[in-house]
Structures are given as C-alpha cells and as structure tokens.
Amino acid sequence: MDTIFTRGPSLNNRLTLALVLSVLLIFADHKLDAFQSTRVYLNSIVSPLQYLANLPSLMLNESAQRLTSRQQLIEENERLTNQVLNMSERLQRFDVMQAENTQLRTLLDAPVKHGMRKMVAELMAVDNNPFSQQIVINKGAIDGVFQSQSVLDDRGIVGQVMEVGTTNSRVLLVSDVTHAIPVRSVRNNIRYIASGTGSLDELYLEHVPHSVDIKEGDLLISSGLGNVFPEGYPVARVKTVIRDESRPFAVVSARPLAKLDRLKYLLLLWPQQNTDTPPIEPVTDTDEAGENP
Incomplete structure (x- = not known):
C-alpha cells in the first residue's frame, strides 16, 4: 500500500529543487531588489508577534528599573539628609567661630600702650x-x-x-x-x-x-x-x-x-x-x- 509521502519526486529531488529556487530568489532579491515590498508586508505581519514575544522582557526591565529608581531615591534622600545635618553642624560651628573672631578682634584692638608686648x-x-x-x-x-x-x-x-x-x-x-x-x-x-x-x-x-x-x-x-x-x-x-x-x-x-x-x-x-x-x-x-x- 502506497502512502502520500511516496508520491511525486523523491526527497533528494525536492531538496535540490528547493535549494535552486532559494539561490535564484536570493540572487533576484540581491541584484534586482524584487522582494522589497514583500519584506515590508511580511515585517508588518510579524511585528505584533515580535512585540508579544518581547513583552515579558520589557515588563521585567521596567519593573527592575522602577525598583532601581526607588532605591536610588532612598539612597539620595539619605545622602541629602546627612548632608543637611553636616551643613547644619558646620553652620553652628561657624556662628561660634564668628563670635570668637569678633571677640578676638575686640581684644587685640584693646588700647595697649605703644611698645608693650x-x-x-x-x-x-x-x-x-x-x-x-x-x-x-x-x-x-x-x-x-x-x-x-x-x-x-x-x-x-x-x-x-x-x-x-x-x-x-x-x-x-x-x-x-x-x-x-x-x-x-x-x-x-x-x-x-x-x-x-x-x-x-x-x-x-x-x-x-x-x-x-x-x-x-x-x-x-x-x-x-x-x-x-x-x-x-x-x-x-x-x-x-x-x-x-x-x-x-x-x-x-x-x-x-x-x-x-x-x-x-x-x-x-x-x-x-x-x-x-x-x-x-x-x-x-x-x-x-x-x-x-
């Protein structure tokens, strides 16, 4: 009993024919640019499938970016808080130093007699x-x-x-x-x-x-x-x-x-x-x- 796979040319002949047609199509597309519009249509058809395939990766990247941004905000907030505290402490010391500087200037301007050490x-x-x-x-x-x-x-x-x-x-x-x-x-x-x-x-x-x-x-x-x-x-x-x-x-x-x-x-x-x-x-x-x- 013959099956449908035994009908027609043999597998080797089919492979040879497919290779020849592929070479001809490649040559025609490369030299004559005959399939440019066809590629555009095919890309348009396949494009939604590509977006669907990339969607999980995009969602993971977006979630990771959001988590990273939140962590960066927390670290930056902590850094700015520490900076504010340090600047506040420096400002307090500056006020003290300014008062001491004023006192020293007043002291050095005291009316000491000429020639007195x-x-x-x-x-x-x-x-x-x-x-x-x-x-x-x-x-x-x-x-x-x-x-x-x-x-x-x-x-x-x-x-x-x-x-x-x-x-x-x-x-x-x-x-x-x-x-x-x-x-x-x-x-x-x-x-x-x-x-x-x-x-x-x-x-x-x-x-x-x-x-x-x-x-x-x-x-x-x-x-x-x-x-x-x-x-x-x-x-x-x-x-x-x-x-x-x-x-x-x-x-x-x-x-x-x-x-x-x-x-x-x-x-x-x-x-x-x-x-x-x-x-x-x-x-x-x-x-x-x-x-x-």
Whole structure:
C-alpha cells in the first residue's frame, strides 16, 4: 500500500529543487531588489508577534528599573539628609567661630600702650572653690609668662598671674577676697584701693573718708602704684556710695568692667622694659643632666 509521502519526486529531488529556487530568489532579491515590498508586508505581519514575544522582557526591565529608581531615591534622600545635618553642624560651628573672631578682634584692638608686648591666652578651667576666684589659662613659662603679670580682657583688668607652670598658669581675679589693686578716679585723680569681695560683679573701696569727692558712675583706672598693673587701664565703675556718719568710713562699692563671669580669651601684658626679654625656657631633665658631671 502506497502512502502520500511516496508520491511525486523523491526527497533528494525536492531538496535540490528547493535549494535552486532559494539561490535564484536570493540572487533576484540581491541584484534586482524584487522582494522589497514583500519584506515590508511580511515585517508588518510579524511585528505584533515580535512585540508579544518581547513583552515579558520589557515588563521585567521596567519593573527592575522602577525598583532601581526607588532605591536610588532612598539612597539620595539619605545622602541629602546627612548632608543637611553636616551643613547644619558646620553652620553652628561657624556662628561660634564668628563670635570668637569678633571677640578676638575686640581684644587685640584693646588700647595697649605703644611698645608693650602682648599675647592672647585662652581660658582652660575655672576654680570650682566658691571662696576662691581663680582661673587657669593655656600659657605658661615656655611662653614667657611670669608671676604677678597683668591679665586683661577687651574691657578692663581681669587679674594677675599667681602661679606659672610649664604650659599653663593660674590667674587670681580682681574679685577674689585676697586681691587688691591701686586705682584712681578719672574725674578727679583721687587714689583708692579696690579689694575683691568674693563676688564677680562687686569690688570694695577701702578706707574712703566721708568728705572725699566720689560719685556713682565714676570710672576707676589702674594707678600704676605697686609696680604690678600698668597705669591707665580700666578697672571698675563706682556703683554705690553710702555715707553713714556712724561709721568711720564711707561704704563704696564698684562693679568690675571686665566680664569675669564670661571670660574666654585674655590678654597678657609685659612691661615696656621687658619687651625684648626672651621667653623663659623650662628646665628639662637633659639640661640638669648636662650640668652635673
């Protein structure tokens, strides 16, 4: 019994015929461009099938891109948040530095006498003893600091150096109960002794007779007596004058001009005759060993 596959030319003849027709069609299309319109129609027919075949890939790519974009937005938002926090912290430091710069400029513009050496020091610590008014600054013997050296701020005299270390020093404030400074009134040049009361905002003028011409608001400056504080620097302003005849002397209090409760930067002064004196060098173990044979 013959099947339909045994009818007609053999398979080899069919293959040969197909190859010959293919070569002819390729030659005709290449040389004569005879099937260009046919290819356009065929592409139009197949194009929807291509879109359908690429649709899953496009959907996956779009989903991945959306997830990537969301992750990028989250990372960028986190980065910008951190940047805002860093800039805010820098702005806060900038405000502090601007205030310190203004204070330093004011301090360096203080009316220091011509030829007098000066140096800026910074507050390191405040004595927590309620019965002592002392502070520690970051300058010491290696910077040429010496005992009884005058210390000022941008408004007036703060106190004097009482102890000198290698890299820091202790300053006794004018408000300490053990401190006294010779002063004189700018208005009439009468001399007084201003002593500390233990309070940062009050000094006491000792042994002021009732008949002395002193008024509230009088400016008191250093007189230069005692060879500790240079002459002519503001110290205090008279706050109250009480003349009680039952007492031997008038009770006179003054307010220090220096801001003793908010010190940050201070000014160290050297006497004019010591302007060219080299800084004191601390004695080291090597120097001591070199001196002893």
